Amino acid sequence: MARLSIAALYDRLFQVYGPQGWWPAESSFEVMVGALLTQNTAWRNVERAIAALRSARALTPRRIVKAAPQQLGRWIKSSGCFNVKAGRLQHLCQWYLDQGEHAVLAGLPTALLRPALLAVHGVGQETADAILLYAFNRPVFVIDAYTRRLLYRLGIIYGDEDYEALRGLMQQRLARRRNTTQVYNQYHALIVQHAKTVCKVKPRCNVCCLQRRCQQRLD
DNA sequence: ACCCAGGGTCATA
DNA sequence: TATGACCATGGG
Numbered sequence: 001m002a003r004l005s006i007a008a009l010y011d012r013l014f015q016v017y018g019p020q021g022w023w024p025a026e027s028s029f030e031v032m033v034g035a036l037l038t039q040n041t042a043w044r045n046v047e048r049a050i051a052a053l054r055s056a057r058a059l060t061p062r063r064i065v066k067a068a069p070q071q072l073g074r075w076i077k078s079s080g081c082f083n084v085k086a087g088r089l090q091h092l093c094q095w096y097l098d099q100g101e102h103a104v105l106a107g108l109p110t111a112l113l114r115p116a117l118l119a120v121h122g123v124g125q126e127t128a129d130a131i132l133l134y135a136f137n138r139p140v141f142v143i144d145a146y147t148r149r150l151l152y153r154l155g156i157i158y159g160d161e162d163y164e165a166l167r168g169l170m171q172q173r174l175a176r177r178r179n180t181t182q183v184y185n186q187y188h189a190l191i192v193q194h195a196k197t198v199c200k201v202k203p204r205c206n207v208c209c210l211q212r213r214c215q216q217r218l219d
Numbered sequence: 220a221c222c223c224a225g226g227g228t229c230a231t232a
Numbered sequence: 233t234a235t236g237a238c239c240a241t242g243g244g
Contacts, residue, residue: 195225
């Protein structure tokens with residue numbers, strides 16, 4: 001059986017799950033907050049944290065920076081690792097204010113914006129790229145553990161490639177597409193959706209198990 | 220009682 | 233560079 005290509009996998013996922021409507025948020029700033037809070041955390045718990053911030057009227061960069069760390073921790077408690085994340089959230093918001101907020105940042109080229117995000121303490125590659133793609137609408141593919149696992153099961157990668165190698169691979173294979181930013185947006189969301197529904201319920205799902213190597217669980 | 224979730228940082232070797 | 237510990241809640 002011929003190996004499924006990265007481009008064909010996208011079409012298959014989209015065919016099965018349809019458009020995903022990511023990122024669920026009311027503003028680009030809220031996307032940034034969510035991207036940070038969802039680090040190693042189920043989205044459900046992040047929603048509660050964001051709801052708590054909103055009902056406390058604390059869902060703004062200034063309120064978050066001004067808040068006492070302990071208070072901030074209480075608001076975002078449901079997202080786990082709350083002491084760590086309270087600090088990270090304040091670093092991110094302080095940076096956001098220092099840079100002049102969204103309008104200024106939106107004017108920066110991705111080649112400058114990405115390193116700037118990565119320089120924020122608590123923002124790693126996946127979080128930075130999620131912010132670039134979903135808050136700033138930049139054509140940057142977000143690599144996560146699900147992406148790596150799925151590509152590995154499909155025999156598309158070895159599995160030991162580093163983050164940048166995978167991001168480069170995904171972007172290269174999708175370069176011919178019409179609207180790459182929209183494709184990256186949907187693709188990442190589709191992989192997450194696929195991972196937390198079908199693969200979990202049905203070990204032999206109708207997407208990744210088109211391939212032999214996927215007939216057995218490899219992790 | 221485990222294991223994992225829409226990760227990242229830090230100490231150690 | 234490459235592991236491991238740590239953060240810590242909520243759901244399965």
